[in-house]
C-alpha cells in the first residue's frame with residue numbers, strides 16, 4: 384500500500400494552477416555519478432563567517448571529513464577536519480555520507496586549490512573581495528533541466544563572486560536521487576564560487592507522521608551559516624560579504640511576530656553597522672509583490688508580518704523566486720511606491736521543469752516596472768558605498784545583451800531615507 388502510494392507520488396505531475404498555461408518545459412537531465420565509491424562528489428562551497436568557507440561534499444562510502452587546501456595547484460599547505468559525515472534516510476532511500484568542513488582563515492580575492500576526503504580530483508575556488516566592487520549572480524527556481532544548463536552556462540560565462548539562490552533548488556520533490564543528480568549538475572559552479580541559498584516550497588518534502596518537519600534532504604545537504612549568524616534554523620540566516628549584509632529569510636517556516644525567525648531578524652538587524660555594510664539585501668522565496676497570475680497572494684502573510692521591519696531597516700533590494708518569470712518593481716512599501724522602500728525583484732526564472740509563468744495581470748500596475756516570462760539570471764554589481772548596477776539576462780540571448788537594467792543608489796546615501804539609524808534604534812528598543 385505504502386509502495387503504491389510512493390509510486391503515485393513519484394509519477395504525479397507537478398501541481399499547476401489552472402489560471403495560467405506554461406510553455407513546454409525542457410526535459411530533466413538526470414546525472415549518475417560514475418566515479419569510485421570513495422570519490423568526493425557534489426562538491427559545493429558556502430561562506431561560513433568572516434574569512435571562512437564551508438566545503439560540502441558526498442562520498443558513497445565512509446571517508447574522512449578532511450579538506451586539504453593551498454594557494455598553488457597540488458600544494459596543500461593547510462588542512463581542516465570537520466565533524467564525522469552523516470547520512471539521512473527518506474523512506475527506502477539512504478543518502479551517501481555527507482561531509483561539511485569549515486576552512487580558513489582565508490585571504491580575500493584569492494584562488495585556492497583543494498581536495499576532499501584525502502584524495503580525488505582537485506577543485507578550485509576564489510574567495511570574494513573584502514571591499515567593493517563585488518558581483519552577485521542571482522537565479523531562483525533552478526531545477527535540473529536543459530534550461531537549467533542554459534542558465535548555468537550563462538552564469539559561468541562571465542565572472543562573478545557569489546551566487547544567490549532565493550529557493551527551489553533540485554525539484555526532487557521527494558525523489559531523493561534527484562538531489563544527488565542536482566549536486567552533480569551544479570558542482571562545476573558551486574565548487575568554484577560560494578553558493579548561498581534559502582529554501583523554497585520544493586525543499587519542504589514533508590510526509591505525515593514520518594517526516595512532519597520536512598527539509599530533511601535540504602538541511603542535510605545545503606548547510607548554510609545559520610549558526611554563524613546566531614539563527615536557530617538552517618531555514619533563515621544572514622551573512623556579510625564585502626560591504627553588504629544579506630538576509631536569507633525563510634518563506635516556509637514561521638515568520639509571525641511570535642516566531643523565532645521574527646525575533647532573530649530584529650536581533651540580526653540590530654547588529655548591522657551601515658558604516659561597515661552600507662548595502663542591505665534580502666532574499667525570500669514567495670514574492671511579496673507579484674503581478675503574475677501564478678502564485679498570486681502566496682507571499683502576502685509574510686509581507687504583512689515582516690515588511691515594516693525591512694522597510695525600517697532600509698533594505699535596498701528584496702529578491703524573490705517562486706514565480707517562473709522576471710519582474711522588477713519600483714521602490715515600494717505597503718503596496719505603494721515609496722522612495723525609502725526596497726526594490727523588489729522576482730527572479731524565479733532559473734529553468735525548472737514546470738516551465739514559465741506566462742500570464743501577467745493587465746493593465747500593468749504602476750509599481751511594476753518591467754516583467755517578462757523568460758528563463759534567465761540576474762547580476763548585481765555593487766560598485767561602491769552608493770552605487771550598484773542590476774542587470775537581467777535572458778537565456779535566449781548572449782550575456783552581452785542586457786534585457787533589463789537599472790542603477791541603484793543605496794538608501795543610506797539618500798538624504799530622504801538615511802534616518803535608518805534612529806529607526807533601527809527604535810526597533811532595538813522594542814526588543
Ligand SMILES: *[C@@H]1O[C@H](CO)[C@@H](O)[C@H](O)[C@H]1NC(C)=O
Nearest residue numbers: 765766767768769770771790
Ligand atoms: C560610485 O560609483 C558610481 C558609478 O560608477 C560613480 O559614479 C561614483 O562616483 C562612485 N562614487 C565614489 C565615491 O567613488
Ligand SMILES: *[C@@H]1O[C@H](CO)[C@@H](O)[C@H](O)[C@H]1NC(C)=O
Nearest residue numbers: 755756757777778779780781
Ligand atoms: C529572446 O526572447 C525575447 C522575449 O521573448 C525575444 O524578444 C527575443 O527576440 C529572443 N531572442 C532571441 C535571440 O531569440
Ligand SMILES: [Fe+2]
Nearest residue numbers: 551583584705
Ligand atoms: Fe517555488
